Amino acid sequence: MRTSIATVCLSGTLDEKLRAAAHAGFDGVEIFEPDFLASPRSPEDIRGIAADLGLSLDLYQPFRDFEGVSPELHRANLRRAAAKFDLMTRFGIDTLLLCSNVATAKSGDDQLAASQLRDLGDLAAAHGVRVAYEALAWGRFVDGYEHAARLVRLADHDAIGICLDSFHILSKGHDPEAIETIPGDKVFFVQMADAPQLSLDVLSWSRHYRVFPGEGAFDLGRFLGHLLRTGYDGPISLEVFNDTFRQSDPEETAIDAMRSLVLLQEQGRDWLDRHGGLGSAGGALAARERLDLDVAPAAAPPVDFNYVEVRSDDLDALRTALAQLGFADRGVHRSKPVELWTQGAARLVLGPTGGVGSAPAVAGLGFGVVDQDAAAARALAFRAAPVAREQAVGEERLVGFRAPDGSEAFFGDAGDGEPHWIGEFGTAGAADGQVDEDAAGTGILRVDHVNLAQPWQHFDAAVLFYSTVVGLAATPSTEVAAPIGLVRSQVLRTADGGVRVALNLAPSGDTGGAILPQHLAFATDDALGVARAARARGLAPLPIPANYYDDLDARYELDPGLLASLRELNVLYDRDAAGEFLHFYTGAIGSVFFEVVERRGGYEGYGAGNAPVRLAAQYERRRAGSAADAAVVAGPR
Ligand SMILES: O=C(O)c1ccc(O)c(O)c1
Ligand SMILES: [Mg+2]
Numbered sequence: 001m002r003t004s005i006a007t008v009c010l011s012g013t014l015d016e017k018l019r020a021a022a023h024a025g026f027d028g029v030e031i032f033e034p035d036f037l038a039s040p041r042s043p044e045d046i047r048g049i050a051a052d053l054g055l056s057l058d059l060y061q062p063f064r065d066f067e068g069v070s071p072e073l074h075r076a077n078l079r080r081a082a083a084k085f086d087l088m089t090r091f092g093i094d095t096l097l098l099c100s101n102v103a104t105a106k107s108g109d110d111q112l113a114a115s116q117l118r119d120l121g122d123l124a125a126a127h128g129v130r131v132a133y134e135a136l137a138w139g140r141f142v143d144g145y146e147h148a149a150r151l152v153r154l155a156d157h158d159a160i161g162i163c164l165d166s167f168h169i170l171s172k173g174h175d176p177e178a179i180e181t182i183p184g185d186k187v188f189f190v191q192m193a194d195a196p197q198l199s200l201d202v203l204s205w206s207r208h209y210r211v212f213p214g215e216g217a218f219d220l221g222r223f224l225g226h227l228l229r230t231g232y233d234g235p236i237s238l239e240v241f242n243d244t245f246r247q248s249d250p251e252e253t254a255i256d257a258m259r260s261l262v263l264l265q266e267q268g269r270d271w272l273d274r275h276g277g278l279g280s281a282g283g284a285l286a287a288r289e290r291l292d293l294d295v296a297p298a299a300a301p302p303v304d305f306n307y308v309e310v311r312s313d314d315l316d317a318l319r320t321a322l323a324q325l326g327f328a329d330r331g332v333h334r335s336k337p338v339e340l341w342t343q344g345a346a347r348l349v350l351g352p353t354g355g356v357g358s359a360p361a362v363a364g365l366g367f368g369v370v371d372q373d374a375a376a377a378r379a380l381a382f383r384a385a386p387v388a389r390e391q392a393v394g395e396e397r398l399v400g401f402r403a404p405d406g407s408e409a410f411f412g413d414a415g416d417g418e419p420h421w422i423g424e425f426g427t428a429g430a431a432d433g434q435v436d437e438d439a440a441g442t443g444i445l446r447v448d449h450v451n452l453a454q455p456w457q458h459f460d461a462a463v464l465f466y467s468t469v470v471g472l473a474a475t476p477s478t479e480v481a482a483p484i485g486l487v488r489s490q491v492l493r494t495a496d497g498g499v500r501v502a503l504n505l506a507p508s509g510d511t512g513g514a515i516l517p518q519h520l521a522f523a524t525d526d527a528l529g530v531a532r533a534a535r536a537r538g539l540a541p542l543p544i545p546a547n548y549y550d551d552l553d554a555r556y557e558l559d560p561g562l563l564a565s566l567r568e569l570n571v572l573y574d575r576d577a578a579g580e581f582l583h584f585y586t587g588a589i590g591s592v593f594f595e596v597v598e599r600r601g602g603y604e605g606y607g608a609g610n611a612p613v614r615l616a617a618q619y620e621r622r623r624a625g626s627a628a629d630a631a632v633v634a635g636p637r
Helices: 014-023 031-036 043-053 071-091 110-126 145-155 168-169 176-181 202-209 219-229 249-275 280-290 315-323 372-381 420-424 456-468 527-536 548-556 562-569 608-625 627-631
Strands: 004-008 030-031 054-064 095-101 128-133 158-166 187-191 234-236 305-311 328-332 338-342 346-351 364-369 398-403 408-412 444-454 478-482 485-493 500-505 518-524 572-575 579-585 593-600
Touching: 004 054, 004 249, 004 593, 014 030, 014 031, 014 043, 014 249, 031 187, 054 071, 054 315, 071 095, 071 328, 071 420, 071 478, 071 548, 095 187, 110 128, 110 158, 128 145, 145 158, 145 176, 158 168, 158 346, 168 187, 168 202, 168 219, 176 627, 187 572, 202 234, 202 548, 219 249, 234 249, 234 305, 249 456, 305 408, 305 444, 315 338, 315 346, 315 478, 315 593, 328 593, 328 627, 338 627, 346 444, 346 518, 364 372, 364 444, 372 398, 372 408, 444 456, 444 593, 456 485, 478 608, 500 608, 527 593, 548 562, 548 572, 579 608
Parallel strands: 004 030, 004 234, 030 054, 054 095, 095 128, 128 158, 158 187, 187 234, 305 346, 364 408, 444 500, 518 593
Antiparallel strands: 305 364, 328 338, 338 346, 398 408, 444 518, 478 485, 485 500, 572 579, 579 593
């Protein structure tokens, strides 16, 4: 499948955009007119640069407000179009994107619009170019692709075809199935964008929230499936608008964009496989070979967390908190400045930060997979950047990739029992790799979830990274009220919940995770027991206000003994139709904190209703100053 991207999707100068698109492996670009107008370069210059980079110039866009106008305006519009056709000839671009009229159309008469499009077709043909007509979701008279297709049919001109843009179609709730009724050779161009499900006017939604495929909520695999059945074999181009990529590095955005197209091709193939393939149309059958879908090799999703790596400048505070939670000190690594703490299958690797601007507190996530090579091959096909890992002779191989926030995702062996690499720890440590059974607890079983605060520029890219490179499934995003604003939150997980990663949108200006720390949640089947034992070892949990427990009582009519224990131990509670949830928190330790969770029955949530209480309690602590946090890690009381 030929890939393309509109220059509007990338930040920087036109030169930078072209370079980024080429480096990410795109076959071509759409030249977005404002990018050209702002460039000091001539069309011939740009044509030469694109050719040197191996990029085709697939489309010039947008041309606006043409059809359905008065005769005088029509004459002026044709003059305007002729100038653009001349320009396109200099660029060597053969297709102009025409948006449906949003401003100057005086009539919704299809015959008038079609005859004006036919005139435009004559003019385009005379210049050796063609026009792709696109229904904008907020068009004055034409706001749907089926209407646009009808006008193209009425215009009946070789140089007039349609541009299908997934956003305009799916944002209106239009069914993409009728795409199959459009002849493939009348589809002149295709633009793809995803978007989160919002109830917002389509113009604002389009201009501020479009994201790359896989980062939003649209079913684009189905869209692509219907499209391929027309026999279309032109480029699939990305066209997103939002407030984020404009402030991001174009090279990174372009990789993210390419990753989304690899995912889209897999989703399209899967949809076709489930829905009868390309159908019986002869031409369409050949299309699949011509399209040559670039699909990543399959790999099973991760099974569990192999380990979590936390970096901190206050390792003593982390050690104290982990010891209070019952973790065992397993000693230091034999060749790296890191140490291992474990309890059950929860494994934490602690190390110092690399200084200012280094990776976030949760610097690495190890995912247990059944086939490391397959997982790595899939990650590479999704254009993930491998992380070089120094490896001493005999040390277990771990394959790693850089996540958008600068942290690292590693694939290790899933399996029963401890990973082999554990043997690399303990040679120099006091604990000698052995668990001190007396000091350690046994209530914590494994990591339940990891909660990563994401810089706002990387949130969408992180959703795509964890769903493609790591292989988790994205669930719908939610918003949580906090004293510092609304916090967007989205969980990516495996079907059985063995791996859960929650992403939270860090408030802007939150450098170093001071406002929204990263956090690790450990699973237990006895939260009250773990809380009690931790308290005996000196842990002061995050204090929860009495008001909260009064409300719990009012809502749930809890057993008085249970309520008293929750209140006494600062354990929070939630319940839904499937089960119950008990959880408590430590205070923040630098830019990380810990949570212990107990899921009863089939409870699958995260106590979202309790998040405002937790966030307010943490806010309170922060305001009270570091003295309060110091108390969290003080010795036994
Ligand atoms: O928002 C717009 O104006 C606009 C312009 C060109 C497009 O292809 C599009 O989908 C939207
Ligand atoms: Mg478009």
